[in-house]
Amino acid sequence: MVNDDNARAGGEFEELGMISPQGAPLRVKARFGPDLPRMVRPPAVGRRVQFGDEWAGLQVRLPEAESGNETAQTAIEAETAAVLTVHRAYSGTRYSGLFPAPIGYDVNATEPFIVYAAPRGRSVAALAQGVSTSQQRVIERDLVLAVRLMEAVGLVHQGLVPAAVRWDDHGIQLWDFGSVTHLGRPRRPYGIPPYAAPEQRHGEGLTDARDALWSVGQIMHQLVTGRPGHPEGPSADLPAHPSLAQTLAPVFAPRAADRPPPGTLLQLLMPGAGADFPAVAQPDPLDPYRRDFDTAMRRKRASLRRAPLPPPPSAPPSAPPSAPPWLGEPRPPADTAEEGAWLYGGSTAHDPETAGTERGGYR
Template identity: 40%
Template sequence: MNEWGERPEAVRTSGNAPQDGAARNGGRPARDRAELAFFTDEGTPARLPAVCWDELPAGQQRHPLRARPMTLGEDWRVMQYRLAHTARGDHRARDRLEAEVGVGLAVRRAFGDAPYHQLFARFGGYHLDVREPFVFYEPARGRPLAALAGRATVKEQERIRSELVLAVRLLEAIDVVHRGLTPHTVRWDGRHVRLPEPCLATRAGHPREALGEAPWAAPEQRAGHGTADPRDDLWSVAQVMYHLVTGREGDPDGPPRDLARLPALGVLSSAFAPTARERNHPAEVLRMLNRQDPLQGRPLPADPLDPGRRAFDDELARKRAALGLDGDPVAETGPGRAPGRGLRALFGAGRTGMGGRR
C-alpha cells in the first residue's frame, strides 16, 4: 500500500459557501460578491468570481492580516489572508506577507509534484500589487494535534513523529525555517500531518527575531539570538511530540525530566538541547528513524521558471521603491524587526516571483 496515496481533497464541493462559513453565518447571505484577480502558484494571472464570507472571529485572526473564507468560481473554497489598506504603513507586516508568499511558492516549486506535498499548507494564490495584498490557501483537513494530546496510539505517534521530521528536512532543503510549529497549528487527518501556513517562516541563516511562545519555540528563537537554523524547527517537533505523548507541556529551556521514561521520544533526545548546535540535523534524525531521506543523492532540479521570477523580482523591487517600502531607516524598524525580509531578502534574486509547479 502506498502510504502517500492520494485521496480526494475536501475542498471542491457543491454549494455556494464554505462549510465553516455557512455554519458561522447561519445561512445568511455572503457579505460581498466580487471578482478576484490573482496569480496562481504557477505564476499564471487568473480572475474568478468570488463570494466573500464574514471574517473569522478576532481570536482566529492573524493580526494584522485579516482572514476570511471565500468561494472562488463555482465551488473552490479557500481561506484568504489580506493586509487591510488601513495597515499599509506597517512595513513589517508587508515584509512578512511577501516572505510567506515566497515560502509558499518555493514549497510548491520544489515539492508540488512529490507525494509528500500533503505535508504542507496547500498554497492557492496571491496578489501583492493591489490595494490590499493577500495570499490564500485551500482549507486544511483534520484537527489540531492538541486534540490528540495524551490519547494518540503508538502507531499514530510514530507516524506523526516521522512526518514532522520529514517536513523539517524538506524545508531545510530549500533553506526555510518554519518557526510556527505547535500542537495547536499542526493538523492530523488520520493519515498525514499538515503544517500550518508559513506566516512566520524565514530563511535559514537570517538573524533570529524574538518570536514564538514557550515551550514550542526554541530558547534562542524566543530570545532573538543568533541566526535561524532548521534545527529550531526540530526543537518545536520535539516539544510537540512530548505534548502529544504525555498531554503535558515540556520544559521550555531543555529536556524534560521524564525523557528517559518515554521511548517514543528517545530518537528526538538531542532536539531538546537548548542550542541549535547541540541538536542533530534533520537528515540525521531521519536516519535514526530508519526513514530514507528522499533528497539523498537527488538534488532539487533547476527551475525553468527562474527567468520569469527574476523579471518579477525586478518589477516588485521597482514598485516597492516607488511606494517607499525599500531602504527603511534602521531606527524605524522597531524591536524585533530586521529590515528587508520580503521575497527578495528571503530567497535572493532569481529564486522568487510568480512561479510554482504542481
C-alpha cells in the first residue's frame, strides 16, 4: 500500500512515455513528487518518481519555459548521451554499480528528461574527516576505476567533486553526467577549484582522462584532511598524510602530461585489473561533423518549439488573469560555486559540445 506521506507528496499516477536504455519505447504509470529546490543546476529541475509503492527513481527534466534555451537543451542531451554510453558498455558487468542506472529518457519531449534509478547512499562530502583507512582505500580505488572505465569509452568526467560521488557499503556511485565530455576535445574553461585541474579551468590543450585523476586526488585530500587542497599543485601538507601520498601523490602534478595514466595508477591500487576492460577509445575522426549535425538538429527543434501556439480561450470578464504556477517561486542561481549545493556536483558550466543523442548509438 502506498505510504500516506508519499501520496500527499505527489499527484495522481499518469502515463509516461519514454525510451528505454536499449532503445525500446516504454509506457509506464508514474507519479511525480514536487520539484526539489537545488536538486540539479538550473534551468533543469529534479523530482522523485514513483512507479509502484515506492519512490524508486529520479527525473531530471528541462521545463517547457526553457525550450528555446539551446545551451540548456544541449546540456540535458549531453547528460543523456554520456550516461547511456557508460550504461550500454558496463550494464550487466561487475562495474555497473559505479554509475547511475538510467531507466528511460526522451530528449525530444516538450520537456526533455531522463529518469534514473534512485541514487545509492549519500554524498562522500558527509565523510569529511570521518573516513577510515579501509574506506579511503575503497573510495580511491573505485574513483580511479571509474575514471579508467570512462576513458575506455572515450569520456572524461570534468565535474568530479565530493557532492558528485555517492557512497554506501557497496562502494561509490558516480553522478553528474552533465559534466562529462569527450576524450581529446579542446578543453573549455570548466569547473571549480581545487577540484578541477588547472589546465581544465583555464581551457588549455585537449581533454585528457588524467584531468579527472587530479579531481580524484583533490576529493581524497578533502576526505583525509578535512580541508580543500591546493588549486595549482600538491598541498604543503601532503607529506604529513602518507596514506594519501603513497598512492596519489603523482596526480597532483599541475600538468596532465606529468600524471600517470588511469590504467597505470589502477594497477597500483588493483594489481591485475583491466583484463576485462575495453581498449582505450581513440578520438573519432568524424566527431566534428557529428557535432555540426547535432547542432543543426538542436536548432531545428528549438525553432519548432518556438512556433506560436493558438491563443487560449478568453476568461470571463470578472475572472482575474491567472499567474503562471512558477511565477514568484525562488530559483537557485545558475552560476553558484557552492560545491555542496547540488545532488550531482558543484561545477558551474556545461560543455555545449558533448551532446550526441540524435545519432541513437552514442558511440
